[in-house]
Each structure stands twice: as C-alpha cells, then as structure tokens.
Amino acid sequence: MDVAGFEFNGYSRGGPVFNHSDGVKGNLALGGELQKFRLGNEGDNGIEVNFARTFEAGGVKWKVNYMPAKWGSGDISTEQAFVEMSGFSFAPEAKFWAGQRRLRIQDVHIVDYFLLNYGDNIGAGVTDVPVGGMKLGVGLFTGDKFDGNLPNNVKAHRINADLSE
Structure with a gap:
C-alpha cells in the first residue's frame, strides 16, 4: 500500500490457543525440526510491518x-533497517545496500521454516548483479x-554469495 510516498506492507499471524488441563497451549507438532505444521495451532501471535520510502537524488x-x-x-524488535541504492551508470541493475536486511530463500511455508536464511544481521552488500x-x-x-x-x-x-533466477 502506498500512502503519501511511503510504501507499507507486512505480515501478521495469530491462531487460537486452547489451554488443556495438561498445560498444552498450541505448538502442537509431530516431532522433528520441520514438523510444526501451520494449522492454526502455532501458539504464537505477532505482526511485522515494513515502512519504505523511495526517492531519487543525482540520478x-x-x-x-x-x-x-x-x-x-x-x-x-527490528527485523530490518537498511538503505538501498540503485541506478548507478556502471551497474544500472545492481542494488547496493547497507544495514540489517533479511535475506531469506527456500521457504517451506507449511512448516514456517527458511532452509536458507543468510540475512538478519548487520552488513552491506549488493544484489541483482547480472551474470550470464x-x-x-x-x-x-x-x-x-x-x-x-x-x-x-x-x-x-561472514561473506555470502548467491546466484538466483
């Protein structure tokens, strides 16, 4: 959603939590790392909202x-806080960034797990550099x-390099 030049998007999740006499409150699983299925029994409630502003200066x-x-x-908490720059004459498609940026790929959505999660920490880098x-x-x-x-x-x-698309 764009409002007054700001872009807003986010994610929220909440599910009913039933308190049984044995103290179980959601988080029901079949066991194992990838076995907490997202069927409304997560037992966690939360929200993430991203605020972004894009502008141009000096090309x-x-x-x-x-x-x-x-x-x-x-x-x-702060999930992301970063600045990104693009449109440089020497690399028009590349996006240079600095800050704390979440870079997650290979999502297994039904179990809410990212097999490759190399962001989430403070750093700097570049994405979208065309290579073959x-x-x-x-x-x-x-x-x-x-x-x-x-x-x-x-x-x-740590340094991370990845090829996509």
Whole structure:
C-alpha cells in the first residue's frame, strides 16, 4: 500500500490457543525440526510491518526500509533497517545496500521454516548483479543486530554469495 510516498506492507499471524488441563497451549507438532505444521495451532501471535520510502537524488534511486516486529509477549524488535541504492551508470541493475536486511530463500511455508536464511544481521552488500542470465548477490555480515550485539569474545563475520533466477 502506498500512502503519501511511503510504501507499507507486512505480515501478521495469530491462531487460537486452547489451554488443556495438561498445560498444552498450541505448538502442537509431530516431532522433528520441520514438523510444526501451520494449522492454526502455532501458539504464537505477532505482526511485522515494513515502512519504505523511495526517492531519487543525482540520478541514483534510494530506498530506505524499516521493519519493526512484535511476536508474543516479547518486546518490539527490528527485523530490518537498511538503505538501498540503485541506478548507478556502471551497474544500472545492481542494488547496493547497507544495514540489517533479511535475506531469506527456500521457504517451506507449511512448516514456517527458511532452509536458507543468510540475512538478519548487520552488513552491506549488493544484489541483482547480472551474470550470464542469472543474478549475483554478495553480502558481508557481522553477527550483530540493531537490537543486540554478540559479546566481544565471540564476534563473527561472514561473506555470502548467491546466484538466483
């Protein structure tokens, strides 16, 4: 949805939770990592809302994204907060970005699981670089998030490269 130049989109989920005498409140599963089927028994309620603003300056297209989320009784967290730039003369299709960006692929929706989830941390990178009929994405990430950092003795960095399409 576009309102006054801002783009809004999001996701919300909630299902009934029945309290049985044995204390079970949703989260019913058949066992195993990918066995929590999404049949209204998740036992979690939440919302994510993405706010984005796109503008152009000096021939470069800029996009600013912020996505807060609230799940269950937890605090409001930052799922995404990043700036993206595109339209450079040397790489018109490429999108350069910096911040905390969720980059998830290979979703198994019925069990609410992302087999490849290489984003979710603070970093910088580029996506949509044309390479032989495909698109290349490269990112350098820390282990930190806007809402929390790893302890100094366990700092981590990683690089990710992927081809899509």
